[in-house]
Amino acid sequence: xxxxxxxxxxxxxxxxxxxECGEPLIHEEKLMVxxxxxxxxxxxxxxxxxxxxxxxxxxxxxxxxxxxLSDKGGVEKGVSRRHLxxxxxxxxxxxxxxxxxNGSFINNRRLLPFSPEPLASGDEVRLGGEVLKIYLxx
Amino acid sequence: MGEEFRPDxxxxxxxxxxxxxxxxxxxxxxxxxxYHPDVLRAFKTAFLFRQLQEAYEVLRDPERRRRYDExxxxxxxxxxxxxxxxxxxxxxxxxxxxxxxxxxxxFTIHAEKDHAIPPKPLNLCLVIDTSTSMKGxxxxxxxxxxxxxxxxxxxxxxxxxVTFNDRATVILPLARRxxxxxxxxxxxxxxxxxxxxxxxxxxSGLAELLKAGNLWESINYMLLLTDGETYGDEEECVRLxxxxxxxxxxxxxxxxxxxxxxxxxxxxxxxxxxLSLYIPHHKELPKTFQERVGALMGAVSAFKGKLxxxxxxxxxxxxxxxxxxxxxxxxxxxFFLGPFSGSIRLLAELVIPPLxxxxxxxxxxxxxxxxxxxxxxxxxxxxxxxxxxxxxxPKEILAAAGQVAIFKLREKAWKEIRGGERGKASQRLLFLxxxxxxxxxxxLALLAKEEAKFLPATGxxxxxxxxxxxxxxxxxxxxxxxxx
Numbered sequence: 001x002x003x004x005x006x007x008x009x010x011x012x013x014x015x016x017x018x019x020e021c022g023e024p025l026i027h028e029e030k031l032m033v034x035x036x037x038x039x040x041x042x043x044x045x046x047x048x049x050x051x052x053x054x055x056x057x058x059x060x061x062x063x064x065x066x067x068x069l070s071d072k073g074g075v076e077k078g079v080s081r082r083h084l085x086x087x088x089x090x091x092x093x094x095x096x097x098x099x100x101x102n103g104s105f106i107n108n109r110r111l112l113p114f115s116p117e118p119l120a121s122g123d124e125v126r127l128g129g130e131v132l133k134i135y136l137x138x
Numbered sequence: 139m140g141e142e143f144r145p146d147x148x149x150x151x152x153x154x155x156x157x158x159x160x161x162x163x164x165x166x167x168x169x170x171x172x173y174h175p176d177v178l179r180a181f182k183t184a185f186l187f188r189q190l191q192e193a194y195e196v197l198r199d200p201e202r203r204r205r206y207d208e209x210x211x212x213x214x215x216x217x218x219x220x221x222x223x224x225x226x227x228x229x230x231x232x233x234x235x236x237x238x239x240x241x242x243x244x245f246t247i248h249a250e251k252d253h254a255i256p257p258k259p260l261n262l263c264l265v266i267d268t269s270t271s272m273k274g275x276x277x278x279x280x281x282x283x284x285x286x287x288x289x290x291x292x293x294x295x296x297x298x299x300v301t302f303n304d305r306a307t308v309i310l311p312l313a314r315r316x317x318x319x320x321x322x323x324x325x326x327x328x329x330x331x332x333x334x335x336x337x338x339x340x341x342s343g344l345a346e347l348l349k350a351g352n353l354w355e356s357i358n359y360m361l362l363l364t365d366g367e368t369y370g371d372e373e374e375c376v377r378l379x380x381x382x383x384x385x386x387x388x389x390x391x392x393x394x395x396x397x398x399x400x401x402x403x404x405x406x407x408x409x410x411x412x413l414s415l416y417i418p419h420h421k422e423l424p425k426t427f428q429e430r431v432g433a434l435m436g437a438v439s440a441f442k443g444k445l446x447x448x449x450x451x452x453x454x455x456x457x458x459x460x461x462x463x464x465x466x467x468x469x470x471x472x473f474f475l476g477p478f479s480g481s482i483r484l485l486a487e488l489v490i491p492p493l494x495x496x497x498x499x500x501x502x503x504x505x506x507x508x509x510x511x512x513x514x515x516x517x518x519x520x521x522x523x524x525x526x527x528x529x530x531x532p533k534e535i536l537a538a539a540g541q542v543a544i545f546k547l548r549e550k551a552w553k554e555i556r557g558g559e560r561g562k563a564s565q566r567l568l569f570l571x572x573x574x575x576x577x578x579x580x581x582l583a584l585l586a587k588e589e590a591k592f593l594p595a596t597g598x599x600x601x602x603x604x605x606x607x608x609x610x611x612x613x614x615x616x617x618x619x620x621x622x
Contacts, residue, residue, distance in 0.1 A: 001237065007569070012240040012489060014232065016536060017543035021569035024540070026531055 031093070033086060034135040038124070040072055048136075051087035053098070054127060055080055069130065078102040078128030086119065086134070093136055095119040102128035141202075143209050145517045147193035154222040155207065156250045159200065166194045185523065186230055217514040220250035223505050228535045231521040234495055240454075241488045243518060244535050247505050248481035249438060257436055259294040261356035262287070263312070264427075265343040266328075267364040267394075268301040273330040276394060279420035280363055281325045283427040287361075288321055290428065292435070296356070298346035299325070302339030303332030312346040336368035340378045340389070340406075347387055354509040357437050357477045358387040359412075361430060363423070365394040368402070376405045380469075383410035386440040386508040388476035390430050392417055396601035400608045401552065408467040411440065411474030416609040418602075433461075437477035439507035443484070444472050446502040448520070450491040455546075459483040459538055462612045463545040475505075485538045493522050544573055548611045555598060564593040570611070582610045 001010040002025060009020035016026055031048045044067065046052060055065035056074045058081045069079045080100035087094055094116035097104035104111045105126040111117060119125075121136040148155050151165045169190055196202045210216040228242035264284050268277065288297055288310075298312035309324050310316055343360050350356060360382065368375065379389055389412040391403035396418075403414040417426055445468075447453055456466040458475065460482045466473045475482055488500070500520040506513035547570045554563035567590035574583035589603045599607070 006572075012238055013235055014229065015240040016228065016242065016531065016539040019546070022543045022547045022573040024536075026536070 031088065032137040033093075034137060035067065036133040036135070037072070038131040038133055039077070039129070042072060048086060048088055048093065051085050053082060053085045055083040055098075055100075057081075069127075072130075074130065077130040079130055080128070083127045084125070087116070093119045095123075095125060095134075100127065141205065141209070143196065143206050144189075144192070144519075145210065145213065145215050146519055147197055147206065149225050149516060149518070150190055150193040151197060152224065152226070154224060154250060155210070155217055156220060156222065159198070162194070162197050166190070166198070186521070189521075215515050215517070217512075219512045221248075221506075221512040222250060222514045223247040223503065223516070225503075225516065225518055226532055226534055227518070228531055228539075231523045232490060233524065234493065234522050236492050238489050238491055241490050241500075241520065242535055242539055243486045243488065243501060244532075244538050245484040245486070245503065245505075246481055247441070247443075247475070247478070247484065247514075249478075257438055258355060258357050259296070260291065260431070260434055261296050261312075261347055261350045261353065261358045262291075262431065262434070263298040263300060263343040263347050263360045265300045265302065265339045265360055265362045267303075267334060267336070267339070267366065268328060268330045268332075269303045269334040269366055270331050271334075271366050271397070276365060276420040277328070277330045279423040280394075281328060283424040285318075285322060285325060286424050287427050287431050288316055289318055290431070296350060298343070298349075300339055300343045300346060301328055302335065302342070303330075304335050304338075305332075306338040306342035308342060308346060312349045334364065334366045334368050335371055336362075336364060337371040337374040337378060340375055340382075344378060344382055344387065347382075348385070353386050354507075354511075357434050358385070358440065359434055359477065360387060360389045360410075361392065361427065362389055362403075362406070363392045363394060364398050364403075366397050367399050372399070372402050375402065376409050379406040379409035379412075383474035383476075388412035388440060388474070390415065392423075392426065393605070394420060394423070396605050400605060404464065405467075408464060409474075411442075411476030413462060413464070413476075416605045418605070433479060434477055437479040439478055439509070439512065441475040441478045441482075441505060441507055441512075442472060443475055443506075444504040445486065446471055447488075448499045448501060450493070451500055451520075452489040452491075454487040454489050455542070456487075457485045457538075457542045457545065459485060459541055463541050464612065465545075465549070478507075483538060485535075485542055487539075487542070490520065493520075495522050495524060497521050540577075544570070544577070544611050547573065548607060552608070555593070558597065560594045560597050564590045567593065567607075570607075574611070579610070582607065585610075 002013050004011060004018035004023050006023035007021040009018055011018055011025060017024055032045055033048045034045045036043050053065040054067045056070045056079055057064045057068045063081060082098040083100040084104050085096050085098055095106060096116040097111040097113045099113045106117060107124050123134055125132050125134055151162060153161055153165045196206050207216055224246045226244040266280050284299055291297055293315060296312055296314045299310040301307050301309055310321055347358050382389060389406050389410040391406045391414045393403050394417045407414040417423060456468060458464055458466050498520045499517060501518040504515045547566060551563050551566040554566060567586045571583045571586035574586060585603055585606060589599045
């Protein structure tokens with residue numbers, strides 16, 4: 001059984017709302033992701049809803065990543081247009097290289113392209129020559 | 139031949155059998171992102187991906203799809219008309235647990251676009267309360283509303299009008315194209331006097347509607363108006379409503395003012411696949427009548443449904459969400475949904491017993507018209523697998539379950555009031571108030587709080603509070619948990 005955080009009533013596992021008081025039992029907390037550039041010094045914070053794609057905008061195709069590194073030295077550092085994405089599955093956050101030219105690394109370990117790996121708050125993620133420290137805040 | 143198929147390929151791709159190849163492609167592209175083994179590796183659910191692949195491999199190829207459709211047809215699982223129910227699951231897979239767990243299935247029954255089913259003519263009966271309390275402006279409004287309905291019918295529509303107090307009187311027998319002047323003069327003679335014995339009205343209204351003979355060819359509907367409590371014939375009313383539902387006749391039970399029994403009107407509505415409505419002031423009657431009849435004019439048929447549960451699986455509740463939230467009254471797995479226009483969502487709350495890993499037949503479903511012209515059938519499988527935590531609940535299911543959660547709180551409060559459990563009922567109203575507030579329904583929340591305050595002393599709600607809460611809570615949704 002699972003206990004309702006509001007009224008303490010017992011509910012069946014996987015119940016969506018408390019039978020006793022109507023409180024939602026499935027909580028998907030709002031999650032903020034904070035990115036700190038260790039090479040350039042900038043900081044940016046954004047909500048992680050679904051996914052965050054990091055890369056460079058491509059005016060030719062109209063593609064715009066959620067985080068555009070074009071004016072943050074992305075070209076010089078070899079950041080691809082679709083370089084990396086962060087996404088949520090349930091309560092976990094994953095990081096996935098999107099087949100970038102210069103690769104992605106997590107804590108100095110290379111990510112296989114299109115193979116998501118779990119990300120923990122404080123992990124260091126490298127996109128080509130750009131090094132980001134990523135914090136997750138619930 | 140000799141191909142091995144599974145009956146749920148369309149469901150796995152979350153499309154209907156009428157989907158175009160393009161729709162199948164785009165559904166696959168959307169789902170493959172959610173299902174991809176790279177993504178789901180962490181959840182050890184590669185099999186979900188495999189079964190999606192299997193479905194796609196068959197449906198992407200028009201020739202294999204044709205063979206699959208034939209295979210479904212041979213099993214009676216292929217819809218012959220453009221009518222279908224989309225199925226959405228709260229989770230595509232559940233973990234094996236040593237205890238029972240909850241699972242939700244949302245059906246959206248709809249006619250396929252681009253495959254219009256021709257609407258049918260109306261077979262309509264207005265049943266009007268003419269007890270003493272209706273005297274004056276209430277009766278005038280009711281008669282005015284009736285005249286409006288009559289004038290706006292199409293040529294092929296049939297109408298009857300019955301009044302009731304201690305007995306029933308047929309004012310306008312069932313006919314097409316009533317002479318409006320003659321009808322008006324008959325209506326002007328209607329007087330309000332005597333008591334309220336609703337079952338006479340329903341029974342006489344049913345007799346008129348049954349005169350139509352071939353009920354399969356029309357939309358059969360009774361619009362029942364009352365402003366008071368009926369005298370001791372409640373059970374008979376519900377019995378008649380059930381009889382009506384079984385014949386494809388639905389009842390919209392309209393309560394005027396605050397002195398009628400909402401639970402009775404709702405039971406009548408449920409038993410016949412109709413609905414119940416609260417009209418605070420008689421001035422709204424013409425508009426309400428028009429809206430109800432207007433909604434019927436686009437309707438296609440009266441529908442019923444059937445659910446069969448897999449072994450050990452229990453149905454905790456079945457709720458319809460359209461046009462308003464209500465519990466679906468089921469008898470032997472069968473239920474009436476009334477005339478159908480647009481789409482109807484149904485939420486099934488299931489209790490899954492401890493089951494081993496694997497695919498389990500969970501639910502067979504069937505929806506169709508009473509004549510058997512339109513039918514859609516399918517099977518829902520439940521996948522039990524280790525390590526499938528953290529799947530995202532579809533927002534459609536959260537919204538539906540939220541509406542149902544509010545409905546159930548209100549339902550529990552009523553039951554507690556009826557059972558004299560004042561303290562419990564008062565607490566329940568406070569819970570309801572909290573959830574209403576979250577849903578942004580400030581007025582209703584305040585009302586629930588006020589009523590909760592007086593309930594321990596009075597043992598009941600105020601007449602108006604009762605109606606406003608009962609009907610107000612059926613048209614809104616709980617806010618689903620914040621998406622992050």
